[in-house]
Amino acid sequence: MSTNRTNLAQTTAGVPDEILAQCVTAMGQLDAGLHFIWLNPALAEWLGAGMLPWLGSSLAAIEPGTSGIVAAAQRALDEQQVVLLRQVALRSAADRDLIADIAFTPLSGQGLLIELHPATGGAERGSPALSESLRGFAHEVKNPLAGVRGAAQLLGRRVDSAELRELADLIISESDRLTALADRLLRAGGKPRLARLNVHEVLERVALLVAAEANAPTVRRDYDPSLPPAVGDGDRLQQLLLNLARNAVEAGASTLTLRTRVAFGVRLNERLRRLVLRVDVIDDGRGIPPGIAASLYQPLVSGRPNGTGLGLALAREIAHEHGGELRHGCRAGATTFSLLLPLDPSP
Structure with missing residues (x-):
């Protein structure tokens, strides 16, 4: 136990154990088998029943159903990197669910540091709140986008090729769309601008953007021409579908199929x-x-070492904004993400 406590102190930059015990942040330590071997009073108060009953207990004891807590901890342990979960349900000793933000940090030896924080407000359960860091990113990205737009305008005026001018116009329009998206992120909670739209036009825009990327896959269309108009925010739905398409590109896809149907x-x-x-x-x-399947839509959960883990979280949030859902399925040689949107008024 003393060795493990030393690891914990090293992880927190040499802070004495007595200070950790008095810290208002709920924290504990898990061994390599994901069992509690230490927790401070703040975490014991969160979970209830005091400290002793939890020592030696599996992390699975606080996971109701399949909320992804154990999978996220195992991923942090396997990949030796910090994994964060937002708005996650966990089970207390009183057999009731709590909602918290959870961080798993690998220790210098073995095991993990677990921290629990009150869930960020302003979002319903299952729709992660937009963090201050993401709003900060949106603020910082606006100036470079203005520079990219200006450079594309100059380029479009100086080239003779119609194809190159078309690419310059694409850069300009995408810069404008991303600037508008950043503005909505900064407003944090702005409602989508709903209008009737042709979803095939949105998909064609996505296909054009994917085709312009390096190592672009072959894009196949399987459209239902009889689809009625949908109601949605075209920019946000394009961002959702573009996130899905780019995930496929980054997963090494050679073929990308865009399909529409009525259910x-x-x-x-x-x-x-x-x-x-x-x-x-x-x-x-x-x-x-497989290790991230249960927590796939959680912010900062990614299947790539350099991934941000924001694309699917934002995609699901946009789907929820439209009264819809984002679902996925896998079989040999094919991964499918499905956006489901209501076409009939709410009953």
Whole structure:
């Protein structure tokens, strides 16, 4: 136990154990088998029943159902990197669910430091709150976007090729769209601008952007031409679908299929919908790593070592804004992400 406590002190920059015990942040230590071997009074108060009953208990004891807590901890242990979960349900000794933000930090020897923080407010459960860091990123990205837009304008005036001018116009329009997206992120909670739209036009824009990237996959269309108009924010839905398509590119897909269908009698967000638009993004890339399947849509959870883990979290948030859902499925050689949007009014 003393060796483990030394590791914990090293992880927290040499802070004495007595200070850690008095810290108001709820924290504890897990061994390599994900069992509690130490926790401070703040964490014991969070979980209830005092410290002793939790010592030796598995982390699985605080995970109700499949909220992804154990999978995230194992990933932090395997990859030796910090993993954060937002707005996660956990089980207390009183057999009731709590909502918290959880951080797992690998220790210098073995095991993990676990920290619990009150869940950030302002978002419903299952729709992670937009963090201050993300709003800060949105603020910082606006100036470079203005520079990119200006450079593209100059380039468009100086080239003779129609194809190059078209690419310059694409850069300009995408810069404008990302600037508008950054503005909405800074407003944190601005509602989508709903209008009737043709989802195939949105998908064609996504296909054009994917084709312009390096190592672009072959894009196949499987559209239902009889689809009625959908209602949504075109920019936000494009961002959602572009995130899915770029994930496929980064997963090494050689073929990307964009498919649209109408589904009947689908339950979305606990409501039965008579008509539902389903947009499938199908790729033949590496698929979803098994270790993150349970926490796939959590912010900062990524299957790539250099991934930010924000793309799917934002995609799901946009789907929820439209009264829809984002679902996924895997089979041999194919990973499918499906956007489901209601086409009929709410009953």
